[in-house]
Amino acid sequence: MSLKGKKQAFKVARGEDGETKLQDYEITLDEGMVVLDCIHRIQHEKEPDMAVRWNCKAGKCGSCSAEINGRPRLMCMTRMSDVVAETPEGQPIEIRPMKAFPHIKDLVTDVQWNYDIAQKIAPINGPNEMNWEFNQMEADRVQHFRECIECFLCVNTCHVLRDHEMFDDFAGPRNLVRLAQYEMHPLDTEDRIPEIKKEFGIEYCNITRCCTEVCPAGIQITDDAIIQLKERVVDRYYDPLQRIWRTITRKKVRY
Amino acid sequence: MTEEYLKHEYDVVVIGAGGAGLRAAIEAARSGAKTAIITKSLLGKAHTVMAEGGCAAALQNADPRDGWKVHFHDTMKGSKWLADWRMAEYHAKEAPDRVRELEQWGAVFDRTPKQLINQRNFGGHTFPRLAHVGDSTGLEIIRTLQERGIHEGIDIFMEYTVRHLLKEGDRVTGCVAYTRVDGEFHAFSAKSVILATGGITRCWSVCSGSWEYTGDGHALAMWAGAELRDMEFIQFHPTGMVWPPSVRGILVTEGVRGEGGRLTNSEGERFMFDYVPEMFKGDHAESIEESDKWVEEVVSGKLATVRRPPELLTRDVVAKAIKAEVGAGRGSEHGGAYLDISHRGPEAIKKKLPSMYHQFMELAGVDITKDKMEVGPTAHYVMGGILVNAETQESTVPGLYACGEAASGLHGANRLGGNSLSDLITFGKRAGEFASKRSKDLAQPSIDETQVQNAIEEMIQPLNKEGGENPGVIYDEMREMMQNKVGIIRTKKELEEAIEELNAFKERAHASFPGTSRRYNSGWHQALDLINMADVSIACALAALTREESRGGHTREDMPIPEDEYWGKTLNIIWMEEGKVKIRQEPVEEMRDDLKDAIKEVKDMIAERAEEQAGGGK
Numbered sequence A: 001m002s003l004k005g006k007k008q009a010f011k012v013a014r015g016e017d018g019e020t021k022l023q024d025y026e027i028t029l030d031e032g033m034v035v036l037d038c039i040h041r042i043q044h045e046k047e048p049d050m051a052v053r054w055n056c057k058a059g060k061c062g063s064c065s066a067e068i069n070g071r072p073r074l075m076c077m078t079r080m081s082d083v084v085a086e087t088p089e090g091q092p093i094e095i096r097p098m099k100a101f102p103h104i105k106d107l108v109t110d111v112q113w114n115y116d117i118a119q120k121i122a123p124i125n126g127p128n129e130m131n132w133e134f135n136q137m138e139a140d141r142v143q144h145f146r147e148c149i150e151c152f153l154c155v156n157t158c159h160v161l162r163d164h165e166m167f168d169d170f171a172g173p174r175n176l177v178r179l180a181q182y183e184m185h186p187l188d189t190e191d192r193i194p195e196i197k198k199e200f201g202i203e204y205c206n207i208t209r210c211c212t213e214v215c216p217a218g219i220q221i222t223d224d225a226i227i228q229l230k231e232r233v234v235d236r237y238y239d240p241l242q243r244i245w246r247t248i249t250r251k252k253v254r255y
Numbered sequence B: 001m002t003e004e005y006l007k008h009e010y011d012v013v014v015i016g017a018g019g020a021g022l023r024a025a026i027e028a029a030r031s032g033a034k035t036a037i038i039t040k041s042l043l044g045k046a047h048t049v050m051a052e053g054g055c056a057a058a059l060q061n062a063d064p065r066d067g068w069k070v071h072f073h074d075t076m077k078g079s080k081w082l083a084d085w086r087m088a089e090y091h092a093k094e095a096p097d098r099v100r101e102l103e104q105w106g107a108v109f110d111r112t113p114k115q116l117i118n119q120r121n122f123g124g125h126t127f128p129r130l131a132h133v134g135d136s137t138g139l140e141i142i143r144t145l146q147e148r149g150i151h152e153g154i155d156i157f158m159e160y161t162v163r164h165l166l167k168e169g170d171r172v173t174g175c176v177a178y179t180r181v182d183g184e185f186h187a188f189s190a191k192s193v194i195l196a197t198g199g200i201t202r203c204w205s206v207c208s209g210s211w212e213y214t215g216d217g218h219a220l221a222m223w224a225g226a227e228l229r230d231m232e233f234i235q236f237h238p239t240g241m242v243w244p245p246s247v248r249g250i251l252v253t254e255g256v257r258g259e260g261g262r263l264t265n266s267e268g269e270r271f272m273f274d275y276v277p278e279m280f281k282g283d284h285a286e287s288i289e290e291s292d293k294w295v296e297e298v299v300s301g302k303l304a305t306v307r308r309p310p311e312l313l314t315r316d317v318v319a320k321a322i323k324a325e326v327g328a329g330r331g332s333e334h335g336g337a338y339l340d341i342s343h344r345g346p347e348a349i350k351k352k353l354p355s356m357y358h359q360f361m362e363l364a365g366v367d368i369t370k371d372k373m374e375v376g377p378t379a380h381y382v383m384g385g386i387l388v389n390a391e392t393q394e395s396t397v398p399g400l401y402a403c404g405e406a407a408s409g410l411h412g413a414n415r416l417g418g419n420s421l422s423d424l425i426t427f428g429k430r431a432g433e434f435a436s437k438r439s440k441d442l443a444q445p446s447i448d449e450t451q452v453q454n455a456i457e458e459m460i461q462p463l464n465k466e467g468g469e470n471p472g473v474i475y476d477e478m479r480e481m482m483q484n485k486v487g488i489i490r491t492k493k494e495l496e497e498a499i500e501e502l503n504a505f506k507e508r509a510h511a512s513f514p515g516t517s518r519r520y521n522s523g524w525h526q527a528l529d530l531i532n533m534a535d536v537s538i539a540c541a542l543a544a545l546t547r548e549e550s551r552g553g554h555t556r557e558d559m560p561i562p563e564d565e566y567w568g569k570t571l572n573i574i575w576m577e578e579g580k581v582k583i584r585q586e587p588v589e590e591m592r593d594d595l596k597d598a599i600k601e602v603k604d605m606i607a608e609r610a611e612e613q614a615g616g617g618k
Helices: A035-045 A080-086 A112-119 A136-143 A153-157 A172-183 A193-197 A210-214 A221-238 A240-249 B019-030 B068-078 B085-104 B137-149 B216-223 B271-275 B288-299 B315-327 B346-352 B354-364 B419-439 B449-463 B471-485 B492-511 B522-546 B593-617
Strands: A007-016 A019-028 A065-068 A071-074 A093-096 A103-105 B006-015 B035-039 B155-158 B160-168 B171-179 B185-195 B234-241 B262-264 B337-340 B373-382 B400-402 B570-577 B580-587
Touching (some): A035 A080, A065 A153, A153 A210, A210 A221, B006 B019, B006 B171, B006 B216, B006 B419, B019 B035, B019 B419, B035 B160, B035 B185, B068 B085, B085 B137, B085 B419, B171 B449, B185 B419, B185 B449, B262 B271, B271 B315, B315 B337, B315 B373, B346 B354, B400 B419, B471 B492
Parallel strands (some): B006 B035, B006 B185, B035 B155
Antiparallel strands (some): A065 A071, B160 B171, B171 B185, B337 B373
């Protein structure tokens, strides 16, 4: 069904530093709009100073994360036809900023924490010679993780952070994906397992899979990244056979 | 009234954190310079993420017959012989090592059966040459550079917008910026400044660019007295989405055609066979059978024995062909052409073109493993930009460097797909290296109070009003006007009107009112963007008006034929004087003899191959 010409009500969070209230807006929809188009229309018709962060409007940069009708999503990849369908007739569509991060203004939050954690992760460490050799199957394991667009919706949804605010003890799903991407790189030789256990607090994740559900890039964060890293931590710290093997050979176990 | 601001001191300040800016900053920091990156977005969000198909470099992994000479030839030919041959030479020779270096920094490119970086075919490249990761190569490259860059001791200023370059005499000595979050002001003293601000395509309403593509660097350079070149040459990528309207312009990667995608019109005809220009005659398949055989060979990893499909002609040719088909009444339902890849089957499509699959599924409700896509031209890239020295990337203003899309010279009248990502890393490195070198002999420049206060006054001007027009309205109207009058097909009359209208838009922009708040005020940011967009659009329209012929990314309806005698050897140079955009012409410099020999060698090789392959296809 075409939405062209339909008048649609919105409630958009406005305000600064966490002091927000939901403001009412109404706009006329066009064919095929996404939520971000509606926010732009509100800006261009009514509220030029409304704050929203966006870049590519094509689902590739991960800037326009927000909570639409309570569900964390990218505004640029959420079609109005879907949102209208899920909203009870006559009700406004609600748009709020991501809740887990410090609020700045309107729909914009401070996501600096994610960058601070990334800074603490040891980068790739492989051969000095150029022309690295590995096959496509080995590449596949890692490429999946590298599709992350850093929208931080996973972090926003993770209850360890969103509800328990353990920002000092836990790296969050996005950066665990980054750690997995390095750890599973076929030619990387760096050992990040001790940090993954201690500093990055992987054990705090209790596998509720909320992060995986909201990932717009479809990354299997829980199964492919977090559980794999958890297994490596368990092998290192809790498997007696591997401990003995390491003591005798002084070698890292290859996966 | 004087405003407060914070001062910073650096050897090298890089403006922009896309592929070029990051690569430049890494090089500068590694060579010992105290380096800062100033970016108006968050790190890793720059337009580079939207590059899809790949990064061109003659690695010789997918086809050993490739080499720097062939890449050099292809780039020059694609540019309609207007590219700076020195840059094309550096680029062809250095790109392979720049790509291999990315691999050492963690980039995971798709592999060949021999476990090396795989390469795909693209328009205008004689051999499969594009290192790629599915159809999200740009994301891979920016993430790799970002993850390397944060460990190089570079200070990163996120969500800062630079509005002014500081000068001392004729040289650039720093810049002034505001923070988008709080509206605070910062002055940077820098011995060298590198502009890596990307392009200008947000000036058109149908474009594939992110909001950042407002020509900041082009304008900053003009305002600081630097020269631009080739500003009439805008690349309209042939395949942007056309439906629904809100996604019009979003890029559909050339990789679709590289993987065997077929372009058809409403009558089901593969129309590209009818649009092969004289200069490419004989290099492309002449029948559907030959095209299909090429695809079959190439996707199964064999060396091609027949000629490539005409869908892989250069972008300017394909874009104009689609426009002509639509004009002749043979367009698709919503005014484009059909692009079909479904014959490759769901598995191959989801592996090689995953983001295209998702993009069409999620934004248009089209399953590209079953149905045709609808595509049409979208403003994609500006070949023109800041005139730089090929070796050092220094502009005509001492201390001011430029690289990536903001710079110019490598692409001439038309850029080959895949030559942008390789441009970023090749000339990003060079800019960083030479900017750092220059800074070694210089004392830290002092920050001139008057210049800073004047710059701040200009920045807050939109906020200091009682009322006025919403900048968003001006933004929409100006982009629509550029689309209509300085678009893919141009006329003298419309270009003249455009320049007049742009001046009026600029006045309206100055009078616009986004409210008074300095805190993350999107309208304020837009009101300022409008000023550079207007100046850069005027530069483009003026150059287009002056070039009385059609060539590459510049097509005049009133002068449709390339005029080789004069314009085939002449460049438009743009600069600014007392707020007015000026233009003059300069001859293209004659190519060095050994490079002429290289071109001839490659031409002979291609002619020989075409002859053999034409035999093989029949």
